[in-house]
Amino acid sequence: MAVFFGDDYEEKEEAKALIKSLAKLIEKLGDLEIENVEIRAEELTLILQPMIGVMAQAPQLLPKVEKAIETLLKTEFSPPIETYPGQIAEVQIGATRSDGGSRKKVVRIGGEKTMPFYSFEALNPNRLAFAMDVFDMPVALAKSVKQHFEDVMHDPADWAKRCVEDFGAEIISLNLISTDPLIKDTSTKDAAKTVERVLQAIDVPLIIGGSGNKAKDPYVLEAAAEVASGERCVLNSANVDNDYKRIARAAKKYGHIVVAFTPMDINNQKKLNRLLLDEGLSKEQIIIDPTTAALGYGLDYTLSLMERIKLAGLLGDSDLQMPILASTSNSWGAREAWMKSEEWGPREYRGPLWETVTTITAMMAGGDLFMLSHPATVRVIKGLMEDLYGEVDTDQRIQDWITDIGM
Amino acid sequence: MPEKVTLLSVYRFLPQTNCGECGEPNCMAFASKLLERKFTPENCPPLKKPKYKEQMAKLIELIAPPIKEVTIGTGNSIVKIGGKEVMYRHELTYHNPTAIAIDVSDTMDDGKIVETCKAIENISLVRIGETLKLNMVAVRCASKDPDRFSYVTSLVARSCNLPLILCSFDPKSLKAALEKGQVANKRPLLYAVSEENWREVSELAKQYDCPVVIFAPNNLTLLKSLIKTLQAIGIRDIVMDPGSYTEGKLLKDSINNLVMIRRAAIQRGDKDLGYPIMAVPAIIWMGEKQDPITASYKEAYIASLFMNRYADLLIMHTLETWALLPVLTLRQNIYTDPRKPVSVEPGLRIIGKPDEKSPVFLTTNFALTYFTVANDLESAGINCFLLVLNTEGLAVEVSVAGGQFNSSNVRDLFLSSGVEKMVKHNKLIIPGMAARLKGDIEDSTNWEVIVGPRDSSQIKSFLTKYWA
Numbered sequence: 001m002a003v004f005f006g007d008d009y010e011e012k013e014e015a016k017a018l019i020k021s022l023a024k025l026i027e028k029l030g031d032l033e034i035e036n037v038e039i040r041a042e043e044l045t046l047i048l049q050p051m052i053g054v055m056a057q058a059p060q061l062l063p064k065v066e067k068a069i070e071t072l073l074k075t076e077f078s079p080p081i082e083t084y085p086g087q088i089a090e091v092q093i094g095a096t097r098s099d100g101g102s103r104k105k106v107v108r109i110g111g112e113k114t115m116p117f118y119s120f121e122a123l124n125p126n127r128l129a130f131a132m133d134v135f136d137m138p139v140a141l142a143k144s145v146k147q148h149f150e151d152v153m154h155d156p157a158d159w160a161k162r163c164v165e166d167f168g169a170e171i172i173s174l175n176l177i178s179t180d181p182l183i184k185d186t187s188t189k190d191a192a193k194t195v196e197r198v199l200q201a202i203d204v205p206l207i208i209g210g211s212g213n214k215a216k217d218p219y220v221l222e223a224a225a226e227v228a229s230g231e232r233c234v235l236n237s238a239n240v241d242n243d244y245k246r247i248a249r250a251a252k253k254y255g256h257i258v259v260a261f262t263p264m265d266i267n268n269q270k271k272l273n274r275l276l277l278d279e280g281l282s283k284e285q286i287i288i289d290p291t292t293a294a295l296g297y298g299l300d301y302t303l304s305l306m307e308r309i310k311l312a313g314l315l316g317d318s319d320l321q322m323p324i325l326a327s328t329s330n331s332w333g334a335r336e337a338w339m340k341s342e343e344w345g346p347r348e349y350r351g352p353l354w355e356t357v358t359t360i361t362a363m364m365a366g367g368d369l370f371m372l373s374h375p376a377t378v379r380v381i382k383g384l385m386e387d388l389y390g391e392v393d394t395d396q397r398i399q400d401w402i403t404d405i406g407m
Numbered sequence: 408m409p410e411k412v413t414l415l416s417v418y419r420f421l422p423q424t425n426c427g428e429c430g431e432p433n434c435m436a437f438a439s440k441l442l443e444r445k446f447t448p449e450n451c452p453p454l455k456k457p458k459y460k461e462q463m464a465k466l467i468e469l470i471a472p473p474i475k476e477v478t479i480g481t482g483n484s485i486v487k488i489g490g491k492e493v494m495y496r497h498e499l500t501y502h503n504p505t506a507i508a509i510d511v512s513d514t515m516d517d518g519k520i521v522e523t524c525k526a527i528e529n530i531s532l533v534r535i536g537e538t539l540k541l542n543m544v545a546v547r548c549a550s551k552d553p554d555r556f557s558y559v560t561s562l563v564a565r566s567c568n569l570p571l572i573l574c575s576f577d578p579k580s581l582k583a584a585l586e587k588g589q590v591a592n593k594r595p596l597l598y599a600v601s602e603e604n605w606r607e608v609s610e611l612a613k614q615y616d617c618p619v620v621i622f623a624p625n626n627l628t629l630l631k632s633l634i635k636t637l638q639a640i641g642i643r644d645i646v647m648d649p650g651s652y653t654e655g656k657l658l659k660d661s662i663n664n665l666v667m668i669r670r671a672a673i674q675r676g677d678k679d680l681g682y683p684i685m686a687v688p689a690i691i692w693m694g695e696k697q698d699p700i701t702a703s704y705k706e707a708y709i710a711s712l713f714m715n716r717y718a719d720l721l722i723m724h725t726l727e728t729w730a731l732l733p734v735l736t737l738r739q740n741i742y743t744d745p746r747k748p749v750s751v752e753p754g755l756r757i758i759g760k761p762d763e764k765s766p767v768f769l770t771t772n773f774a775l776t777y778f779t780v781a782n783d784l785e786s787a788g789i790n791c792f793l794l795v796l797n798t799e800g801l802a803v804e805v806s807v808a809g810g811q812f813n814s815s816n817v818r819d820l821f822l823s824s825g826v827e828k829m830v831k832h833n834k835l836i837i838p839g840m841a842a843r844l845k846g847d848i849e850d851s852t853n854w855e856v857i858v859g860p861r862d863s864s865q866i867k868s869f870l871t872k873y874w875a
Contacts, residue, residue: 075635075679077627080671120663140861182843212808213843241810263809264801291809295733296534297775297802298749300740304497311495333804333840335779335862336732343532345729353704357711357733361740364715380708387658394655398624398690402574402598403549405510405692405724 081121086316088112089283090126091257091323093171093234093369094205100230100255104203107170109287109368110323115310116364117388127385129369130378131171131207132163133329136186136194137178142338144351145373156194157201164202167375168382173207173236174198179220180211188216188223195224199231207259207371209236218243225250236325237261237289240272248279259325261289264301266308270319283318287369289325294334295358302326303365310366326367331358352376360384412470414438420466421451422459428452441470444502473673473681474719476503477618477644479543479596480570486542488646488719489683494673496741504742506720507710507734508543508572510689513550513559520559524566526726532735535749535775539735541569545598545689545722546584548575553583560584564593571595572722576622578607585615596620599648605633609640617644620685624650625660627667634679646720651686653709661686665716683719686710692724703730710734714741749774750800755824756781759790763831766791766874768859768866769817770838771798771806783863789870792826794835803840814847821852838863 090111095101107129114122138153152158156174163169176191178184195208208224210217221235235251237259238244251258260276262268269290276286290305306324313321331337337354340347352374359370359381372378386392417438425433429451431440440446448454448466476490490502509527511520524544532539546563548556560573573584573595585591599622600608612619619642623630630649637645649664665684671677688710691702703725710721711734743749753772758781770780772795784791796816798806806812833854839861849856860869
């Protein structure tokens with residue numbers, strides 16, 4: 001039997017007595033079984049109406065019972081808010097004329113006081129930022145990405161412009177892969193020229209990436225840093241087994257930021273970050289790249305690593321208080337993103353969705369800066385950002401979803 | 408379970424006789440298995456004796472996860488959701504992967520209903536040796552007609568063996584469906600109790616012993632009130648739907664709500680909110696006729712957003728494989744054990760029936776890489792030797808960058824495998840993504856290194872070009 005009584009014991013006893021006598025009456029009437037039945041206030045009202053003459057007490061008791069039902073159902077929810085002792089460093093990418101560069105726009109990332117999108121407890125000061133990938137030579141790209149760039153792939157400056165002007169890239173990530181001795185072995189001088197040309201073509205900040213050749217990258221990045229002096233570019237990347245000191249020195253000398261890359265290992269990440277700090281870089285000049293694996297290809301490791309790094313930083317580990325770079329365009333390495341397959345359905349939708357889901361996962365885990373390849377991903381993610389930052393009013397009603405979903 | 412549960416606190420409630428009936432050497436070992444979730448208290452035979460009744464009850468309460476595990480369905484057709492213990496998956500493996508239901512409307516014609524049920528049941532995608540499947544059917548009472556809903560729910564129950572969700576805010580419709588024995592016997596999830604109908608729907612949940620959803624869109628105080636009320640009525644299997652808004656500020660609120668609920672339950676010990684959470688990405692499809700591609704795309708990423716924020720159950724609408732594959736893959740990723748690399752044994756594998764002229768390939772021991780390459784070689788009918796390098800379970804690109812894929816490791820594998828003696832050539836084909844190690848590997852092995860394709864699906868065409 002489920003009857004809600006007031007808190008007050010006497011009231012309960014009175015109500016019980018009332019219901020007992022009611023039960024007797026009802027038994028006679030035979031239209032209500034009292035066991036396993038929940039008596040509600042309005043029912044009591046109905047039942048009691050003809051009984052007023054029989055039970056003198058009833059009219060006074062009734063409102064109390066009704067009130068008791070209402071109050072006992074109520075409870076409070078208070079948001080479980082935490083505060084963290086640490087805060088993530090804020091990194092400014094790009095420099096305007098007033099601070100020594102020539103960018104029209106700069107991008108600030110990091111500065112978090114809480115985990116991503118926990119806006120019930122704190123507002124993180126900066127939005128997540130989205131860069132698009134550009135290469136210094138035509139490269140093998142998934143068909144659905146390539147179709148948007150085919151005519152500009154021979155010229156990284158045009159490619160970069162396309163990303164900014166047509167697809168809304170906030171930053172350009174220029175990858176100087178042709179410098180790889182196994183590819184074209186482009187000289188550091190020629191690579192630096194490409195950097196200059198791209199900087200002139202766009203007004204947004206630049207990330208400058210090497211080819212991944214451990215021996216040559218530090219020289220390529222050093223030469224690029226020099227021609228981009230004062231622009232607060234991001235040099236991508238220093239790691240434990242390349243000449244990170246050379247890269248750190250170049251960043252200090254010419255006013256840039258360094259990506260600290262480690263392959264999926266939080267302890268090595270801490271070590272490298274500390275090495276870079278020891279080289280005299282400030283936290284505001286370092287971005288962490290703990291490796292972004294594609295959805296289905298180790299994204300689980302990336303997700304947990306980013307969460308651990310972000311939480312450690314918020315809890316006060318100063319070696320991990322730098323914003324995180326997520327190279328989510330790595331999603332295109334997954335065959336599910338690019339391969340033709342009848343079983344998996346059309347790849348022109350599957351590919352960008354693969355990148356979108358990879359990016360969302362990295363966003364929720366703690367990424368601050370993302371590299372993307374497909375224009376559709378950029379568009380979708382930017383729209384989602386506006387939603388998640390509460391910038392879009394809506395009167396969405398979902399109460400009738402059961403009946404109102406189309407077929 | 409909360410961190411405060413220690414080995415000793417669990418041990419306290421065991422018989423401490425070290426009888427070994429459970430298969431463990433002693434009660435302390437049993438206690439540690441309990442903590443690792445490899446055993447439940449029922450695995451201790453003596454504990455089931457009447458004299459331990461009280462201890463058993465206390466033990467069950469002690470180790471109960473802060474998020475209750477709710478079972479939907481019966482017999483061989485069940486889905487378990489919830490049972491979560493942590494906020495972040497690096498703390499402890501997540502239990503019970505997010506269940507995914509697909510909706511069926513009772514306004515569809517019978518043939519279409521049966522066909523959809525079969526389609527839901529038959530979708531199956533194999534990744535890393537695991538079959539990814541959808542889990543449930545959510546029948547919507549869109550007709551607003553209890554008789555039609557009752558008919559369609561039994562039709563669905565007959566047409567597939569998946570657990571059901573009965574969706575209607577109208578108690579009469581839910582009642583009509585449950586009155587059909589074949590539906591009630593499946594112990595479906597009732598969707599949903601609301602502020603308006605809680606009396607009637609909770610009564611049905613109690614009468615038919617069904618788990619029930621509480622729907623309280625963007626109102627956590629109401630959600631908690633309804634939970635308290637249902638608890639008082641004696642309902643134990645509760646699932647929470649705090650509302651799945653899919654756009655604008657309300658989407659932000661939905662995401663915040665999910666985090667607040669989970670944190671309150673896990674970190675603040677709020678037992679009222681210690682239930683599984685569900686979300687309905689299918690809401691994308693409300694209203695005017697949608698462009699099916701745009702809607703499927705959005706539904707998939709909204710689903711992945713909710714899955715990243717604790718959803719234990721999702722109701723989706725799309726049946727497009729291209730949209731479901733990323734969602735199912737994300738689920739597979741999130742629910743793997745974060746402490747264990749997904750790797751296979753390194754060493755030499757024989758594919759098909761190779762001879763002394765057959766090619767020798769090199770790959771990594773990351774399980775997905777290995778299975779993909781092996782499967783591609785097998786399905787292309789290539790007889791060959793496959794060297795599996797220990798890259799500590801990392802994929803090619805990552806391990807090349809990270810140094811686990813290096814020429815001295817390749818040499819060690821090369822020598823220990825004895826592959827040199829099995830072939831009469833000296834050509835090694837390495838993954839395209841390891842191209843930059845060509846020279847180093849040539850130096851360390853004294854073999855000619857051929858750079859293979861970047862993806863093993865291209866191996867067949869590669870061989871016809873480069874392998875005489």
